[in-house]
Amino acid sequence: GRMIGPPHPGVPLAYGTAGFRARADLLDSTFFRMGALAVLRSRSRGGLAVGLMVTASHNAEPDNGIKLVDPDGGMLDVSWEPHASAVANAADADLAAVLDAVADAVGVVSAGGGRVLVARDTRPHSERLSALALDGVSHLGGAGED
Numbered sequence: 060g061r062m063i064g065p066p067h068p069g070v071p072l073a074y075g076t077a078g079f080r081a082r083a084d085l086l087d088s089t090f091f092r093m094g095a096l097a098v099l100r101s102r103s104r105g106g107l108a109v110g111l112m113v114t115a116s117h118n119a120e121p122d123n124g125i126k127l128v129d130p131d132g133g134m135l136d137v138s139w140e141p142h143a144s145a146v147a148n149a150a151d152a153d154l155a156a157v158l159d160a161v162a163d164a165v166g167v168v169s170a171g172g173g174r175v176l177v178a179r180d181t182r183p184h185s186e187r188l189s190a191l192a193l194d195g196v197s198h199l200g201g202a203g204e205d
Contacts (some may be wrong), residue, residue, distance in 0.1 A: 063154045064091035074143035076134065078126025080115050083184040087125055087171060090188045092146045094124050094195025095158055098173035100139060101201065103165045104130050106172040113179035114190050115127065123184055125192065139165075158199070173201030 065087035072079050072089060079089050093111060101109040110128030118124065127135035127143065135143065142161045149157040162168075175196045179185040189205055196203035 061155075062151050063151065063198065064088055064095075065191065066151050067148070071082075072144070072147045074135075074140045074147065077181060078102055078112070078124050078135075079143075080118055080122060080124035083182070084121075086125070086188060087191055088151075089147045090125055091190040091195040091198070092149070092154065093127065093143065094175065094177075094192035094197075095199045096139075096143060096146050096161065096195075096203030097127055097175040097192075098196055098199040099142075099158070099162055099165065099167055100127060100129070100135070101175060102162075102167045102169055106142070106174060108174040108176050109123040111175060111177045111189075111192050112178065113185045113192070115180075115182070120182060123182055123186070138140050170200065173199065175201055177201045177203060177205045179205075188190040 066086040097109045107130035114120040115124040180190045193203040
């Protein structure tokens with residue numbers, strides 16, 4: 060497949076309670092990919108808005124993180140955590156196929172709709188990373204708001 064978004068850093072990342080957290084310079088591909096995944100999550104919930112929170116909370120300044128927030132304001136449903144890890148860790152050439160597989164697995168057939176709200180903290184790299192997440196939203200044709 061063709062390259063979509065920034066290249067994967069070659070370091071495996073796992074989605075946990077706090078979402079993904081790592082050094083900010085490892086997260087470009089993850090932010091793009093979570094923007095795309097958030098569109099699928101929104102579509103799976105009938106187009107309700109899904110949030111992306113850009114923060115590493117109390118982690119050191121070089122770090123950043125991203126977590127998905129469900130339409131009810133709670134954490135991403137645990138059944139979606141494997142999807143998040145699969146998308147984040149997909150080989151660059153396989154990303155489109157992995158996103159398609161997630162859409163199939165969760166029964167998303169529509170190619171339209173999907174609303175994603177991005178919120179971020181004041182870390183110096185949060186604005187750039189948020190923009191990458193919004194690129195991922197746009198890539199799947201969703202509507203993103205910063």
